[in-house]
Amino acid sequence: MRIGELAQATGADVETIRYYEKIGLLPAPGRAANGYRAYSSEHVERLAFVRHCRALDMPLAQIERLLDFVDRPQADCGDIDALVGEQLERVRVRLASLQTLERQLATLRAMCHGPHVAAECGILHELVAAAHGDSCACHGAAAPQADADRVATASPVPRAR
Amino acid sequence: MRIGELAQATGADVETIRYYEKIGLLPAPGRAANGYRAYSSEHVERLAFVRHCRALDMPLAQIERLLDFVDRPQADCGDIDALVGEQLERVRVRLASLQTLERQLATLRAMCHGPHVAAECGILHELVAAAHGDSCACHGAAAPQADADRVATASPVPRAR
DNA sequence: GAAAACCCTGGAGCGACTACGGAGTCAACC
DNA sequence: GGTTGACTCCGTAGTCGCTCCAGGGTTTTC
Numbered sequence: 491m492r493i494g495e496l497a498q499a500t501g502a503d504v505e506t507i508r509y510y511e512k513i514g515l516l517p518a519p520g521r522a523a524n525g526y527r528a529y530s531s532e533h534v535e536r537l538a539f540v541r542h543c544r545a546l547d548m549p550l551a552q553i554e555r556l557l558d559f560v561d562r563p564q565a566d567c568g569d570i571d572a573l574v575g576e577q578l579e580r581v582r583v584r585l586a587s588l589q590t591l592e593r594q595l596a597t598l599r600a601m602c603h604g605p606h607v608a609a610e611c612g613i614l615h616e617l618v619a620a621a622h623g624d625s626c627a628c629h630g631a632a633a634p635q636a637d638a639d640r641v642a643t644a645s646p647v648p649r650a651r
Numbered sequence: 652m653r654i655g656e657l658a659q660a661t662g663a664d665v666e667t668i669r670y671y672e673k674i675g676l677l678p679a680p681g682r683a684a685n686g687y688r689a690y691s692s693e694h695v696e697r698l699a700f701v702r703h704c705r706a707l708d709m710p711l712a713q714i715e716r717l718l719d720f721v722d723r724p725q726a727d728c729g730d731i732d733a734l735v736g737e738q739l740e741r742v743r744v745r746l747a748s749l750q751t752l753e754r755q756l757a758t759l760r761a762m763c764h765g766p767h768v769a770a771e772c773g774i775l776h777e778l779v780a781a782a783h784g785d786s787c788a789c790h791g792a793a794a795p796q797a798d799a800d801r802v803a804t805a806s807p808v809p810r811a812r
Numbered sequence: 813g814a815a816a817a818c819c820c821t822g823g824a825g826c827g828a829c830t831a832c833g834g835a836g837t838c839a840a841c842c
Numbered sequence: 843g844g845t846t847g848a849c850t851c852c853g854t855a856g857t858c859g860c861t862c863c864a865g866g867g868t869t870t871t872c
Contacts, residue, residue, distance in 0.1 A: 493851095504849095504850085505829075506829065508852090526850060560769075563768065563769050567775065570772050571772075574763070585749045592746060595735060595738055602732040605728070608725065608728045611728035613731050614731055655819080664860080687818090710858080
């Protein structure tokens with residue numbers, strides 16, 4: 491099985507497969523006489539596992555840890571539960587901040603009515619007002635303590651090193 | 652005003668400010684005799700504007716376009732509305748996929764009960780089942796057409812070039 | 813006068829790819 | 843036999859938005 495076929499079988503990109511190999515997430519396959527990579531069904535399984543976990547938005551480092559459990563079935567499973575729990579927690583935190591964000595943007599968007607010049611645009615006024623330190627409708631009205639649960643992933647205000 | 656003061660005034664990191672200058676998002680300030688950057692209140696405003704937009708999770712490229720409007724107040728404002736609309740759309744798409752994800756992870760997590768060996772772990776079984784192409788409880792039960800609205804940002808299955 | 817805190821530059825690193833250049837390989841068609 | 847096109851190889855660089863570092867100079871504080 492060549493790399494293109496593996497890609498088709500798993501839905502992964504050819505370049506992604508080579509990348510996974512490079513970082514050690516997938517074992518290096520054998521090679522055909524012409525130097526092409528030759529994959530077996532085990533590779534299909536392993537890659538499918540990785541892609542499924544990625545579809546659950548797990549970082550590669552976490553997937554690597556899960557693969558360890560697949561390889562050592564007699565290990566204690568406590569960590570698996572914790573791993574998924576961590577991932578769930580991350581998703582929930584991100585979810586909450588995105589919900590806040592959505593309200594803020596919706597509020598902002600409602601401030602522009604019909605065609606006019608930038609100087610009279612409610613959105614722009616709002617954004618500039620924030621720059622002046624005035625309380626802004628988008629962060630103020632929609633999310634009273636927006637500063638408390640600031641956008642996590644974008645982490646625009648990482649505060650303290 | 653030195654860079655540290657600007658950082659404190661806006662909540663941005665010193666390194667982030669230098670980075671913004673490097674990529675041209677902030678104009679290069681004047682310099683004191685000792686070579687230190689010297690900022691004015693205009694810089695504070697502009698940076699505060701940028702940080703506020705970043706708190707709304709806008710990409711820097713979009714913020715740059717918004718800054719253009721701030722600089723040319725007589726331009727037509729239609730694009731501002733569109734810009735914020737785009738951003739809102741992105742957030743909503745991401746929100747939907749995260750909600751799906753949360754259900755999937757919660758389902759997955761519910762499959763591990765108490766301490767046992769990895770070989771008997773429901774979570775691991777589920778994940779491996781997916782690798783075998785079997786319909787999985789996490790993607791199957793929680794999100795009937797999980798394949799249709801696959802995780803957007805992680806974009807694990809970019810399909811077709 | 814010494815230590816701490818600040819500032820400078822340039823460059824590397826993060827995660828998870830994605831894209832590119834330049835080359836070799838292979839099957840099909842004319 | 844020549845040519846096209848699809849596939850593969852490798853290594854490197856670019857993406858985004860920072861973040862961190864080394865190795866130096868400057869200012870402030872004790």
